[in-house]
Amino acid sequence: xxxxALSGIRVLEYAQLVAGPYCAKMFADLGAExxxxxxxxxxxxxxxxxxxxNEIPHPERSGLFLYLNTNKKxxxxxxxxxxxxxxxxxxxxxxxxxxxxxxxxxxxxxGLGYNVLKEVNPKLVMVSISPFGQTGxxxxxxTSDLVSFHMSxxxxxxxxxxxxxxxxxxxxxxxxxxxFAALNAAGAALCALxxxxxxxxxxxxxxxRQECIIPMxxxxxxxxxxxxxxISSRLTRSxxxxxxxxxxxxxxxxxxxxxxxxxxxxxxxxMGNPDWxxxxxxxxxxxxxxxxxxxxxxITAWLMKHTKxxxxxxxxxxxxxxxxxxxxxDLFKSRHLNTRGFFVEIDHPEAGKLKYPGAPYRxxxxxxxxxxxxxxxxxxxxxVYCDLLGHSKRELVKMREAGVI
Amino acid sequence: MTKSALxxxxxxxxxxxxxxxxxxxxxxxxxxxxxxxESKRHIDIHRRQxxxxxxxxxxxxxxxxxxQNRGKFGCxxxxxxxxxxxxxxxxxxISDVAVENFAPRVMKKLGLDYPALREVKEDxxxxxxPGFGSTxxxxxxxxxxxxxxxxxxxxxxxxxxxxxxxxxxxxYPDLVAALSAAFAILAALHHRTETGQGQHIDISQLExxxxxxxxxxxxxxxxxxxxxxxxxxxxxxxxxGCYRCKGDDKWVAIAVATDEEWQxxxxxIGNPDWxxxxxxxxxxxxxxxxxxxxxxxxxxxxxxxxxxxMEVLQKAGVAAGPSFNIEELVNDPHIKxxxxxxxxxxxxxxxxxxxxxxxxxxxxxxxxxxxxxxxxxxxxxVFGELLGISDKExxxxxxxxxxx
Numbered sequence: 184x185x186x187x188a189l190s191g192i193r194v195l196e197y198a199q200l201v202a203g204p205y206c207a208k209m210f211a212d213l214g215a216e217x218x219x220x221x222x223x224x225x226x227x228x229x230x231x232x233x234x235x236x237n238e239i240p241h242p243e244r245s246g247l248f249l250y251l252n253t254n255k256k257x258x259x260x261x262x263x264x265x266x267x268x269x270x271x272x273x274x275x276x277x278x279x280x281x282x283x284x285x286x287x288x289x290x291x292x293x294g295l296g297y298n299v300l301k302e303v304n305p306k307l308v309m310v311s312i313s314p315f316g317q318t319g320x321x322x323x324x325x326t327s328d329l330v331s332f333h334m335s336x337x338x339x340x341x342x343x344x345x346x347x348x349x350x351x352x353x354x355x356x357x358x359x360x361x362x363f364a365a366l367n368a369a370g371a372a373l374c375a376l377x378x379x380x381x382x383x384x385x386x387x388x389x390x391x392r393q394e395c396i397i398p399m400x401x402x403x404x405x406x407x408x409x410x411x412x413x414i415s416s417r418l419t420r421s422x423x424x425x426x427x428x429x430x431x432x433x434x435x436x437x438x439x440x441x442x443x444x445x446x447x448x449x450x451x452x453x454m455g456n457p458d459w460x461x462x463x464x465x466x467x468x469x470x471x472x473x474x475x476x477x478x479x480x481x482i483t484a485w486l487m488k489h490t491k492x493x494x495x496x497x498x499x500x501x502x503x504x505x506x507x508x509x510x511x512x513d514l515f516k517s518r519h520l521n522t523r524g525f526f527v528e529i530d531h532p533e534a535g536k537l538k539y540p541g542a543p544y545r546x547x548x549x550x551x552x553x554x555x556x557x558x559x560x561x562x563x564x565x566x567v568y569c570d571l572l573g574h575s576k577r578e579l580v581k582m583r584e585a586g587v588i
Numbered sequence: 589m590t591k592s593a594l595x596x597x598x599x600x601x602x603x604x605x606x607x608x609x610x611x612x613x614x615x616x617x618x619x620x621x622x623x624x625x626e627s628k629r630h631i632d633i634h635r636r637q638x639x640x641x642x643x644x645x646x647x648x649x650x651x652x653x654x655x656q657n658r659g660k661f662g663c664x665x666x667x668x669x670x671x672x673x674x675x676x677x678x679x680x681x682i683s684d685v686a687v688e689n690f691a692p693r694v695m696k697k698l699g700l701d702y703p704a705l706r707e708v709k710e711d712x713x714x715x716x717x718p719g720f721g722s723t724x725x726x727x728x729x730x731x732x733x734x735x736x737x738x739x740x741x742x743x744x745x746x747x748x749x750x751x752x753x754x755x756x757x758x759x760y761p762d763l764v765a766a767l768s769a770a771f772a773i774l775a776a777l778h779h780r781t782e783t784g785q786g787q788h789i790d791i792s793q794l795e796x797x798x799x800x801x802x803x804x805x806x807x808x809x810x811x812x813x814x815x816x817x818x819x820x821x822x823x824x825x826x827x828x829g830c831y832r833c834k835g836d837d838k839w840v841a842i843a844v845a846t847d848e849e850w851q852x853x854x855x856x857i858g859n860p861d862w863x864x865x866x867x868x869x870x871x872x873x874x875x876x877x878x879x880x881x882x883x884x885x886x887x888x889x890x891x892x893x894x895x896x897x898m899e900v901l902q903k904a905g906v907a908a909g910p911s912f913n914i915e916e917l918v919n920d921p922h923i924k925x926x927x928x929x930x931x932x933x934x935x936x937x938x939x940x941x942x943x944x945x946x947x948x949x950x951x952x953x954x955x956x957x958x959x960x961x962x963x964x965x966x967x968x969x970v971f972g973e974l975l976g977i978s979d980k981e982x983x984x985x986x987x988x989x990x991x992x
Contacts, residue, residue, distance in 0.1 A: 189775055247806060336912045
């Protein structure tokens, strides 16, 4: 069996929804053994969120769950029982990394905080992804992706180019704060594992969802500190140089950027050298920006005659940086992505054959691989509790009947 | 002295702008020795863009560049000269990792692609971070952050429910790629420790960003339908949104996830009559009537500041918090206690305030190891000490615009 990048590493996951599961998925997809703990009966909350196959709710047919939990061994375990806690400690003993994202204090209240777990396994790297970190006045505060996104300062900047002050600041599509926390947590965990070679010991990794977005705010931060406490918002237009915007076209939208002189000239050529382009108001980037209200509809008129694919393909061929605003459908049909084999298909006993987004990176020696589809609820109970931990099948039956697993 | 997690790891950063540099800055924060390779021939756009200290331009006075490149050593090397390429190879030969985010053909044209680098260091880990990937029909597309937000599907999922796609105030595909790269590098280092093998890590910023949109992608994959834009709304949670508060352009984000939280919420806001009864009693009712519910919630929030709302609701166990502007964020008591922003002394910036490392490890904590380098500041350290080149030879190379 070909060695994978993270072969030999065992990760234990006690998390739901996005942040913890995506972090663990990053390990699983590069060959680590990932054991995912779910609540008996109900399982990960993500199983009950859309999109569902054929729009029929079913815990084994949630697209979000299926994507986030590839390559993992799912088990059920009830940590509210003493036996459950003991089983958990058996798993901790043999794990390198433990990823947890329950609400703050929950594990501590169960007697399973880092101070306890490091006695069970001094080499354990425990990764806690929390809303605001393990310390500080908000450490016990609740959050959701929406609240993390807005409290990080990013919300206030969106949407770009807003004109209506009566509409609220906007969250990005998807669950961005959760994903950013996951990306940071995964790197930090692997970093801690690396440190273990030097120190022989594990450690506690503290990831705050709020903090993970903050480095993104590079321009607003520097504008605040270096431009006299300037406060950026969705309504700020001081950065604007035209054209540098989303604009409508025949079958949707494109992002038009033709700010540099050469780019603008080539864009004008692309549009067939229209007479209006000779207007003195459009002869340099400053005047184009100042007269954007007049210029915008002229460009739009041309865009509306062409599809986003046509516009971006011909523009890019002429070194004009125009990109399509791709929908999910566009992405699945993209010649570029399909040539690169970005989407991967996998079969699932309940969801059938589906295409999934594939690798975020390509490693030449130890490629990302979709070996195993997402687990059915409790699918690996026997393999983990019996084969790995040495319990008997009889015990498993009794533990199930007692609500431990 | 506490050890650093990545002590002993050396990274050569050929990157520019954000994707490569943010990746290596993350590693620098954790103790890796990162050498940023720049050139006077083509100065990084962030060095050429303000804000500058006191509005006075200068390559060493860019606030953005100095925040992003903290922790690194800096040298200059002209890769247009064959001698420059030779020196670059010698640097790779003494390094563990090399990072670049040029357009796909550039490293090959320079003679610094993976096969070439393997010849100087067989177990080198090379990381490439092109916008659209190294292969495929769109590989040579020019990709700015905003164009990647559009192309990766992010803009299509962002926007008010009744409106067109919208873009974001800051682009993040390069940051996603940078963080994915950092993880992949550490995975490759793990593999190298076990097997002695290096490898080439190739990351398309477009694809790395798509990995963050499974809801939209799986909706289409499963059902051939687009996922609608939802603004600040949620699939099922209600109240869930951004509500106006007292003050000028002040807003608070609130997300009530369960029926229990709803009970706590309505008690916390004083048990108004409208909140009693069946209409909003369960999640389905609340979601179905969310627009009415939002108006009623806003009647309450608009009498209060965002902090007041947060305090009342968090005490009741409900997720709520201000939509912070940058000033509020920087001065927030929690942010201050966590020391999210720290002061770093820089010869041309003076005291600069920079975000601290997001990776908090208890035993081998990250920290800003040193301030960002001046252009070419460490040429003598890099070429003299690390490569053993004499001062005289360095002077000659500077004159010939190789070290340039």
